[in-house]
Amino acid sequence: MNRKIRILTLGCSKNLADSEILSAQLTSSGCQVTHGDENADIVIVNTCGFIRDAKTESIDAILQQVYLKGTGKIEKLYVMGCLSQRYKADLEKEIPEVDAFFGVYDMPHILQELGDGRAMEKSIPRDITTGHYAYVKIAEGCDRRCSFCAIPLIKGRHVSRPMEDILDESGYLTGQQVKEIILISQDLNYYGRDLYHRPQLNVLIKKIAALPRLGWLRLHYLYPVGLTTELIQTIYQNPHICNYLDVPFQHISDPLLNSMKRGITKKQSYELVEKIRKYAPGMALRTSLMVGYPGETEEMFAELVRFVREVRFQRLGIFRYSHEEGTRAFSMRDAVSENVKQERMEEIMAIQQDISLEINRSKVGGSVNVLIDRVEGDYLIGRTAFDSPEIDNEVLIENSGNENMAGTFCRVRITGASEFDLTGQFEE
Numbered sequence: 001m002n003r004k005i006r007i008l009t010l011g012c013s014k015n016l017a018d019s020e021i022l023s024a025q026l027t028s029s030g031c032q033v034t035h036g037d038e039n040a041d042i043v044i045v046n047t048c049g050f051i052r053d054a055k056t057e058s059i060d061a062i063l064q065q066v067y068l069k070g071t072g073k074i075e076k077l078y079v080m081g082c083l084s085q086r087y088k089a090d091l092e093k094e095i096p097e098v099d100a101f102f103g104v105y106d107m108p109h110i111l112q113e114l115g116d117g118r119a120m121e122k123s124i125p126r127d128i129t130t131g132h133y134a135y136v137k138i139a140e141g142c143d144r145r146c147s148f149c150a151i152p153l154i155k156g157r158h159v160s161r162p163m164e165d166i167l168d169e170s171g172y173l174t175g176q177q178v179k180e181i182i183l184i185s186q187d188l189n190y191y192g193r194d195l196y197h198r199p200q201l202n203v204l205i206k207k208i209a210a211l212p213r214l215g216w217l218r219l220h221y222l223y224p225v226g227l228t229t230e231l232i233q234t235i236y237q238n239p240h241i242c243n244y245l246d247v248p249f250q251h252i253s254d255p256l257l258n259s260m261k262r263g264i265t266k267k268q269s270y271e272l273v274e275k276i277r278k279y280a281p282g283m284a285l286r287t288s289l290m291v292g293y294p295g296e297t298e299e300m301f302a303e304l305v306r307f308v309r310e311v312r313f314q315r316l317g318i319f320r321y322s323h324e325e326g327t328r329a330f331s332m333r334d335a336v337s338e339n340v341k342q343e344r345m346e347e348i349m350a351i352q353q354d355i356s357l358e359i360n361r362s363k364v365g366g367s368v369n370v371l372i373d374r375v376e377g378d379y380l381i382g383r384t385a386f387d388s389p390e391i392d393n394e395v396l397i398e399n400s401g402n403e404n405m406a407g408t409f410c411r412v413r414i415t416g417a418s419e420f421d422l423t424g425q426f427e428e
Contacts, residue, residue, distance in 0.1 A: 004032040005114075006040035008065070010058050011048025013135040013184050013220070015081055019046050020134075022080075022107055023127040026114065035129050042076040043068070044110070047083035049154060051322035058083045066097045078102065080110060082154045104140075104155055122165075125172050132371070132407030133180035133389055134173045138166050138204065142186040143193075144223065146250075147261045147328035148293060148321060151186055158187065160195045163204055170208050179215035179407055180371060181208060182388065188219055189226035202231050209240040215371065215409060218242040218388060224249060224272055225263045229279055236280035242385040245276060246315075248288040252307040253300035256293055261328065266303075273311050284386035286315035289348065292341030293321045294332035301344055308351050314359055315392050316352045318345050353419045360393070360417035367427055370395050370412045372405045380405055382412070384422075395422045 005026055009019040022044070023033045034040060043065045047058035058081075068074050076099050084091060085103035092101055102110050128134055141155040170181055183205070185191065192200025209217050217240055222231075224247055235241045251257055254266045264272075276283055289304065308316065320341040323334040370382035373389065380397040387393045397412060416423035 003042055003114075004034065004038075004040045005042045005044060006034050006036075006038065007044045007046060008061060009035065009046045010061055011046070011050065011054055011082065013182070014137055015046050015048060016129070017126070017135045017137045017184070018081070018104075018107070020126040020129055022046075022110065023129075024124050025107070025111055025121070027127065028121065028124050029111070029114075031114070033127070040074060042078070042114070043074050044078045044080060047079060047081040049081070049083035049086045050150060051319065051324065053322070055083055062091075062095060062098065066095060069097060078110065078113065080104075080106065086150070086154050125176075126169070128173070128176060128178065130389070132178055132373075133182060134178045135182045135184050136166060136170055136173070137161070137184050138188065138191050139185035143190060144187060144263075145261050145328070147259060148290070148324065150324045150327055153326045155186070158190050158194060160191050160193070160200075162195065163192075163200065163207070166204065167207055167211075170214075171211055174211050174213040177213075177407060179213075179409070180218060181214065181216070182218045182220060183208075184220045186221065187223045188221055189223045189231075199226065199228075202228075202234050205234060205241060206238070209238050214240055216240065216242050216385060218244055218385075220246045220388065222247050224269065227272060227276075229275060232276055232279050232283075236283060242284075243280065243282060244284045244286065244386055244388065245280075246286045246388070247272070247276075249307075250288065250290050251293065251296075251300075251304060253296070253303045256296060256300055259295060259329070259332075260293065269307075270311075284314040285311070286317070286388075286392070287313050289316065289318045290321055291318065291344040291348065292336040292338075294329055294334055294336070296321075296336055305348065305351065308348055308355075312355050312359070313352070314356075314386060316348075317391065318348050318352075320345055356393075357417065357419045360419070360422055363414045363422060364417050365414065367411055367413045368395075368424075370397070370410050370424070372397075372408050372410060374406055375399060382410070393420050393422065395424055397424050397426065 007019045009016050026033050045062055048054040065077050069077050078100050079098050080102040084101040088101045100113055139158055139160045141158045142152050143158040188201055249269055252266050368384045372380050372382040374381050378399055380399050382395045411427040412424040413427050414422050414424045
């Protein structure tokens with residue numbers, strides 16, 4: 001071994017968690033592993049294959065590494081992850097310069113390819129590349145059959161991790177000075193149905209929240225169906241669980257929700273929002289929306305606009321429909337032009353920008369707990385419990401020589417607000 005390996009991770013936090021596990025396994029075999037831009041003998045590209053833009057980014061990254069291999073700057077190039085799982089045969093034909101392609105469940109084969117004949121060792125802890133927060137995957141795959149989504153095609157059916165494994169990993173992370181654990185899977189609400197014959201997310205989060213040294217526990221991707229009052233109240237009432245719900249509604253028009261196979265209606269969606277606001281007042285509600293799904297008319301889009309204006313989500317992400325082969329929607333005509341998709345996306349984001357500015361301005365003069373993430377120029381950059389890393393608002397605090405505060409919680413008085421950021425000062 002004794003080779004230097006660079007892991008280049010693209011796509012979502014689930015991929016990042018996989019890369020950190022692979023990194024720890026390789027390191028235990030005597031390899032030097034980097035996740036940065038350093039030179040390396042071997043490069044492993046962990047790809048995303050969810051939507052068109054992600055696939056394009058992954059292909060571009062592979063081709064860039066192919067160029068480096070051609071110029072002698074790297075010796076070996078491997079590709080893993082969702083894109084490789086979904087299009088392995090095509091990729092092998094189109095990019096023969098890659099030494100081997102591996103799917104999403106082929107990590108043991110990657111280790112064998114790199115000369116480590118051992119089986120993956122469960123006892124080896126993962127590398128932590130994110131510092132004081134870390135993502136913990138509680139399940140793989142998905143049993144939902146949303147018509148636009150390729151994840152079940154790529155990763156198969158929902159498979160929950162045993163609760164003991166999740167608790168062991170979470171305990172290890174908090175022992176390594178991780179202050180914030182972020183639970184991820186394609187459908188958190190479904191956790192435990194396969195292993196324990198009933199949903200167990202509520203039980204799981206109570207156990208993780210009780211771990212010593214944990215600051216925050218955050219939940220990502222709570223499917224609207226199955227989001228119970230009990231779960232909402234557990235999140236809201238536990239001081240270590242962030243008052244943050246990430247609920248991907250996708251759309252609000254009944255014909256589209258039916259076509260998307262979302263299992264929820266417009267009326268039920270509004271009722272769910274009302275339930276969240278009733279049992280968890282002040283909870284930050286984040287959603288993901290889609291524009292340009294086949295059949296989306298101007299009237300249906302207008303419904304979506306009203307939904308955004310009326311609900312006033314604290315956080316919102318939006319993406320354009322991507323026509324993915326193998327999905328149920330692929331047989332439908334992708335009739336909304338890319339220009340119209342872009343216009344609709346920009347209109348929603350402009351509305352959300354105004355909403356976010358109003359909400360942020362209402363916080364000026366108050367004080368909040370902030371987790372400091374990093375130093376950037378003259379500022380310390382942190383987040384509130386209402387904000388997830390990389391995707392949500394940040395708090396900018398004037399730096400007075402406190403360079404080593406990353407990973408610490410501070411009380412901050414908010415002094416200013418913009419559309420997607422707050423500014424503040426440490427409380428004395």
